[in-house]
Structures are given as C-alpha cells and as structure tokens.
Amino acid sequence: MTLTTTLDIPLLADPADVAADPSRYRVLTGDRPTGPLHLGHYFGTLLNRVRLQRQGVETFLVVADYQVITDRLSPGEIAANVREVVLDNLAAGIDPDRTTVFAHSAVPALNQLLLPFLSLTTVAELQRNPTVKDEAAASGLASISGLLLTYPVHQAADILFCHGNLVPVGDDQLPHVEQTRTIARRFNERYAGGRAVFGEPQALLSPAPRLLGVDGRKMSKSRGNAIALKATADETARLIRRSVTDARRDITYDPAERPGVSSLVEVAALCLGVAPEEVATQVGAGGSALLKALVTEVVNEELRPVRERRAAFAAEPGLVRSLLADGAERASALAESTLTEVQDALGMSAY
Template sequence: MNPPTVTPAPTEPAAPSPSVATTDGVYSTESVRTARERSAVLEQQIAADPSRFRVLTGERPTGALHLGHLIGTVDNRVRLQAQGVEIFLIVADYQVITDRDVAGDLPAVVREVLLDYLAAGIDPEATTIFTHSAVPALNQLLLPFLSLVTVAELERNPTVKAETAAAEKRGRRGMSGLMFTYPVHQAADILFCHANLVPVGQDQLPHLEITRTVARRFNYRYAADRPYFPEPDALIVPAPTILGNDGAKMSKSAGNALEIRASEDETVAFVKKAKTDSERHITYEPDRRPEIANLLTIGAHFAGTTPEALAESVGTAGAGRLKQVVTEALVEGLRPMRARRAEAAAHGPEYLHDLLARGNARANEIADSTLDDVRDLMRMTY
C-alpha cells in the first residue's frame, strides 16, 4: 500500500528542522511558537484534504485507560478519525518493560485498553490498531536507525534524562538498554508506516525531533536522490494535565484515577472526593486554583463549553454547585461510552482477538514492505 503524499525531506544531514531543540533537549519559546503556527496550518490542510496525512499514535498498555487519557489524547484521535485522517494506533507492549522487571498480565491489560478504545469511539474499520510485539519488521528497523544517532543525542532526550534521574532517586537498577534506545524505537514506530503527522503536546516535541533526525539522516545516507522517509510534522494538540481527586496528576498507580470503565456510582464518588478550595466564587485560574481549574476543565470537556464559561455559569454558587455540574456532565458524557464498552465486551474475547489480528496483519504488510525497501536502499539484499 502506498504511503500518503508527503513533502520531500531535505538532503543535508545537518539541516535544522523548523522545530529544532536546544542541546539540553528543551525547546525554545521561539521553536514552540513556530511549531504551534505550523500546527495551525496543518489543521487547515487536514480540513481541506485529510487523505494527505497518515498519523501514528498510541501508548503503553500499563492499565485500563482513564479520564486523563481520554481528554488528553484519545478524544483527539477520535476527532482526526472522524475527519478522515488515516490513523495507526500502536499498543506499545514492548515499551512496558522499559522500566519494569516484569510485564505483568499484558493480555488482560491489552484487552481492557482495546475495550476502552472502542468505548471512546475508535473504529477498527477506519483505524489500524496493532501491537509492537506482533510486527517483527517494525522492530528490526531499530538496528539501522540506531546507527544514525549518537549516544549524546539519546542522553539529551527528556524521557531518557527523566528516567535516569528517577532511577537514581529510587535507588533502582540502572536504566535498561531498551529505555535508553526508546526514542529510536519510537522513530521506528512512526516511520515504518511512513506516518507524516504525530499528535503531541508541546512537551513532547523533543521526542519527535529524534524521529525527524533519523529520517533526515537515512535519506541523506541511503536515498539522497529520492528521499524515502518523510520527516513527520508535530500536530500540537491541547493536552491539559488532568488531576486525580487528590489534586495530584491522575495516575492509575497513584489510585486517584477515574477509569473509562468506571460505573456511574464510581463517577459520582470520584467527583465528590475531588479537592477544591475555600473560595466561594468559582473562577478559572489554573496557576492559582489548580483543583478548581481541573474540575472546570473536566466539566467543560463533557459539556461542550469552555472552562471560563462554565466558571461564569457557576459564579458564586461555590464548589458544591461546581461538583454537581461536573458530575452531571461526566455521567451524561460517559454514558454512551459505557454502553459501547459493554456491547463490545459482550461479543467475547474472540471479537477482540480478531480485531487485533486484523490490525496486526495490516501493520505487518506495511512493515515488511518498508523493511524490504530499507534493505534495498542500504544494498543489503543478497
């Protein structure tokens, strides 16, 4: 299958991208502004002709998806899918063991994640859902791609730096080789299917820069006359940090998350326990009043309004009224998702198995073709 039309990549290995990172892996304000301006143009192009784009997105299957996933990433995938953009959705099971000694019960977790995708509105007929471990050719691209980056470049990656600091703080074993090479594995995820668009938050821009670097250097070294890999663009999407009911970032491991699969009673209890403050007048001030702002963000997302408008509607009625409004919006917003999830689960495990098998088959077909092309370009076909 032919990849979507893309703009040819530059052929100079040192050519800077329009969103180049600094040496410590942090983007400058100017670079972020440039990336945001580019994203606005991309949104216009998507609206005009979605067939030009192929998106790669996904996450590690570390547990059932929760409200933070839904608002932060999943709903945006559903939006792009509805616009007609081709999406490859990776369940990155190999990445679970980047920072774990054991993978846990991955089959059970993957099933729950698939049900959550279906609940949110992901359509497996329109979106290709697949797993890392089921696509050998994708993972084999890691070897030639590793030859295109330096150790210093990997060490500057924010994820690698953060994991190094976290491991030292926890006194755990040293960072695994898989974690260290994670940015290049991510490049293989994106480039195997010739994705030319990756939805990210602005804090994830340095991650995508490694992929752009790999594509640019591969093209220069092996396909200078006719660049083979696109340099994927970042589509910066609003990705608010959703807090749990304890005021900390929502996380399953922290026990403060509301899962998509939660019951109506659990949803009501979650909001009831949410932290607020003592001020009677409800205002949207994320820096000064993060807990109130979080409830406004959640409520507005499901009510189809803005946090500012929701705050104005509550006014001086206080946190009790705010929680009532947010609860109502959440319950109504999640009701159709719970219905879709229950319907999918009722089909039994064979349904999910077949769904994933179809996605894996399509991903394998494309990955095999890409690997064959890479071998030919590297003159490694014997």
C-alpha cells in the same frame, strides 16, 4: 494516497491543512497498555483520534506492549491491559475498518527497524532527551535501562514503519518527533544517497489540557488518581468527591493559583463544550460541593454512551483478538515492505 516526502517541512502541522486535504496524511498514534484509559486520555488523545479518523486521515494505532517494560521491573498484566486499551479506544469511537489497530509484539518487521535506526542516533542525544529524563524520574528506578534510553528510537520505528507523516502529541512529546525527523533525514543522507526513503513527520499538537488527578497531581494510570473510562457512575462520583480543592468558597478559574478547582472547572467545561470561565461563573458562590456535583453529573453524562458501547464490545467473545490479528496482518505487510526498502538502501538485498 500521496505521502509528503519533502525534507524541509516544518515540525508543527497546521490543523487547517490536515482538514483541507486529509488524504495527504497518515497518522501514527498509540498507547502503552499499563492499565485502562482514563478521562485525561479521553479528552487529550482519544477524541482527537476519532476526529482525524472521521476527517478521512488514514490512521495506525499501536498498542505498545513492548514499551510497557521501558520503565518498570515487572510487565504486569500485559494481555489483560492490551484488551482494556483496545476496548477503551473502540468505545471512544475508533473504527477498525478505518484505523489499523495492532500490538508491537505482533509486527516483527517494525521492531527490526530499531537496529539501523540506532546506528543513526548518538548516546549523547538520547541522554539529552527531556522525555527520557522525565520518564526515568517518574519511574523511581535507580538507573535507566537500555530500552528506556532508546525509547525515542523505538517510537521513530513506530512512526516510520508505515511512513507516518502526522503524529498527534502534547508539547512534552515534541522531542520524540524531532528525534524521528533527525533519524529520517540521516537515513536518507547516509544510507540512501540523498533519496527520500523516509519523509520527516510533523507533530499535530493537541489543544486539550493536561488534567489533574483527584489528588492534585497529573492524572495517571499508575498513581490511581484517574477516572477510568470504564468506571461506573458511582465510582466516578466517589472519586470526584475526594478531589483536592481549596478553602475558598467562591469558584474561579485560575490554573496557576487554584489548580485543583480549576482542573474540575475545566473538566466540566470540556464535557459541556463551553469556556471554563462560564462554568466558574455558573457555580460562583456555590463552592466546591456544588462544583463537584456538577462535574459528577456532566462527566457521567459524557461517558454514559462510551460506557454502554464499551460494555457491548466487551461482551463479544474474541472481538479484541480478531481485531488485533487483522490489524497485525495489515501492519506487518507494510512493515515488511518498509524493511525491504531499508535493507535495499543498506545493500542487504543481494544475498
């Protein structure tokens, strides 16, 4: 594989270029194990990961257990949540023979990169990062921890440890990719004499929408407003029945004026593979009750094979532990090689 190391490539990757020559790319993606993944993750990230994997793009998937404590006072059930996240990814189609799946805490060399990378980032830059501000506001914490403040630098270590050059993100995550590009450029200039130890990664924007939860707010594991991939058909039906809509009888697709109704329409459209307007026309004067019944039917049908695969994987004793151990071994070898490159550039290899 030949990784792109040109330092003047644009921030945004062209999906057509990725599809035309997948061997040029290496993806870094991941999840924080704060609970089971949900329908928003499925359409927003999981299907995109599986698509890239099938195209032949080499993929690394980090289960970011250290990042659980960036914005919360208690780590919660990290071990159980790591298992849930891995099972959800497997059920969606992630193949550990083609995608390296590992946990942060199992790859020490990756986390060591945080130290030199912090020297390339100013406090002012971190404080300006809009994603850090949003995470701090959403957490409800009275103050920002050092880990949350340096979260973008840890993400840069995630991306650069494997020389990842393609990062699938939503547009709200672009500041993290930009920070990573800045760190790569500064490392090359300051410590490597202009030699391209690191290339500047590109962001691959996801076309999927940001789905609302059943309470009308952004779908989130922590808010309890999401349809988990592992939910039963009956649990899914109960959640959809209590989804926030409005008093109008006719169904239209208007995200600005009718966010709750439009989010349900969008979910149905994603499951059916049609335009949202087509779903709205189909339901028409049937009202919210008919819309919710349709959404329940198509979501349960979409997730039925996912849930069946998930149950089969969950029944295999030791599967997740073995998979993560194998992934950590592969990731550690690459991280240690990268750390050696970094230490060589810093002049640390002579003693």
